Amino acid sequence: MSNNKYTFWKLLDENLIEIPIIQRDYAQGRIDENKIRDKFLDVLYNKIKNVDETVNLDFVYGRIINGKLIPLDGQQRLTTLFLLHWYLATKENRFDEASKKLQKFTYETRVSSREFCKALSTNQIYLLDIGNFEKEEDKKLSKLIEDKNWFFKSWKKDPTIKSMLNMLDSIHERFKNTEDNNLFDKLVCHEDNKKAITFDFLPLNDFNLTDELYIKMNARGKPLTHFENFKSNFVELLDPKVASKLDNEWTDLFWSFKGEEPKKDGYYYIDDKFLNFFTNCIINLGLISDKLKETKDLKEIDVIDIYKEILVDDTNLNNLINILNVLSELNKAKKNHPYLEIYISKKDISYWDRAKFHTLMMYLLKNSNDIDFDSEEYKDWERITKNIIENFNIDKLEKFQDTLKLISTMSDNIQNLYEYIASEEFLSTDKLNKGHRSLEFQQQEEQLKAKLVVNNPDIDWKEAIDKAEKHPYLNGHISFLIEIAGYQLEKFKDYFERFNELFKKDEEKFLFQRALLSKGDYLVGDMNEWRNRTFCSFNAESQRAKDDNWKQVFHSEFKRLILRDLLEDKRGLQEIIDDFDKTNDWRYSFIKNEAVLKYCSQYQIRMKNENDILVLSKLQTNGKHVEYYTYSLYLQIKDDSSFSFNNINYADPNSIDLPKYICINNDKIKIFYGDFNGSWQYKIEFNDNEPKYYTTKDSLIKDLKVNIIADKEMTNT
16 A cells, blocks of 8 residues: 655645544644644744755545545644644735635534634734734734634634634744745645655545544544654654554554543543653663663653654664564453553653563563463563562662663573573672662572572472562562571571561561560661661561661671571560560560550661660651650559559650650659769659669669658649
8 A cells, every 4th residue: 555645735635624523622732732832833844944855744544525534643733734824825925825725624523613714714814913912912813813803702612723723823933033935835835856744645435444443543632742743753763564553553552551431521541651652661772772861850751852862773663663563462362461551551650660561571572472471481580570670779760770771681581581590690799799779689689599499400499489479578588588597498488487477567566576676686777876776667668668677687697697586486476575584684675565666656766875765756856755764664653553643744855955754743753864973873853852863763663652652742732
């Protein structure tokens, strides 16, 4: 099938053009499309002025019925060309000769749209009249048109007319100052070597197309103009056979993701998904090939600004075409993958979702003739790449680029994935032992597991690893269990089962944290100069949250031994806690009284040394916080029935400079803990009497019971 190069004027020579009622409103003139519109008009302006160059605006499809062309695709471009021809004919005093042909273009979407096109084509306007308006903001072509007696005010409610007026204002701004008065002639020229603006016209009468297909092809979203603008440029990189897929197989692919119901405005926004795919895919290809030089946020990138630089690389262009072809074939076989649906849902997606689609893309490109999502080969590929992506905090563009490049390299070895990952080629010895926040660290984990599988063919490490990787918090990050198990399979299985049993989120009893603390000081953070330390939370909402919490325990040579001791202990967590009896150990109250940890709602404390500890209700000391030892004592005596205080509270002001203390009977009795008289001890202030000091809380409690409770006047006033 050959496509004919047409100009808008030639198309009007041969046919009436009627935009059918099933078409959506004209969108290229919308106010929020100004960036795309200005670029498009710049291209048209430059091509019209330079008669030696031609711009081709892609395919225009439609049925011809009784000399009337009903466009299936191309409505937006045809409308813009209609307005451009009208404007240049008006500007260069050619309106009389152009009017008859311009009347052959009309809209059927609304009566008002049709009547406006007719009025515009039959009523001459003089552009110099724009200067007669007094206010500067009124000096617009749209204002001149709206001021005519043939223009009905109700037409302003028609979105197509509003967009047409806005487009005419943009055309006027772009063309009004040109001194060349022959632009109209250049625009309508029929000579093959001097056609400024063309498109490939394809009549579809022979295809017996149904109205259902028309509805399908025209139910695309309102931002279509952005996509059409990209498509009209992108198609120049493709040969005609491939270009035709843009409106056929590839459109069918994205149409399958339209959803059950259209949006409130009646559109399915298919082209949004199409454009999201192109944008996200071209960004990925640009990063892998180092062709993308953008440093701004990926969601701010306009594909029109970057596609040429990236797709000039034949490998990138071929990969893009091939992946669309493969996805289209899978779509026909009803084998769409969830990664694709996430990838095309919007432009602003996470680095992780971008990377996951890249793993799918690499698999499809390397296995285009043998795709099986149920095969062990694919399951291994998805699992290992997912482990790498989800256990690396991809919070910067550079990290994302490194991840894509690693996946691309891995994809060359899908057929022998375990052997490759176990090799030095995947991760050399000099890159081992990087910190747990690095990409190399997760590579090292995958290499460790791959070596166990490859080097022990008679031992079923793979099954045990697969099972452990499914743990919802670990999510593939299990090397620490393998290592503390001494690389022994049965010991690893035992440790994982015990870990799976004990490692539970618990915001009431905090059993895991308290039992683990009884085995040793596992807290993350150092004891120096009031830095925060954390008991670790089970927050798994982000990789950074994991990195800052339990991963620092799992991958500390000392702290993982504390975890190993807990896993070796066959007692229940509560029993381990109950049996802890080191009363002089600073950990004692944290272990014995869950209420202390409950106050510590963000799991954070400030600990300068074993005596100097603040328990924080927030992450910083500008929130309420308590002194650890007095707060523990407060909880103890508050619940002790042998005390009969009418009023006992704890003073926990927000400021770190204000004292924290137990307050009894409205400050008649105050109990502090701190460095008094050169040693760490309790101090009790009883009215105006001399304070008393106690080295242990047991002696303080005894004194309270003997001396204070007996004084009913003081304690109950």
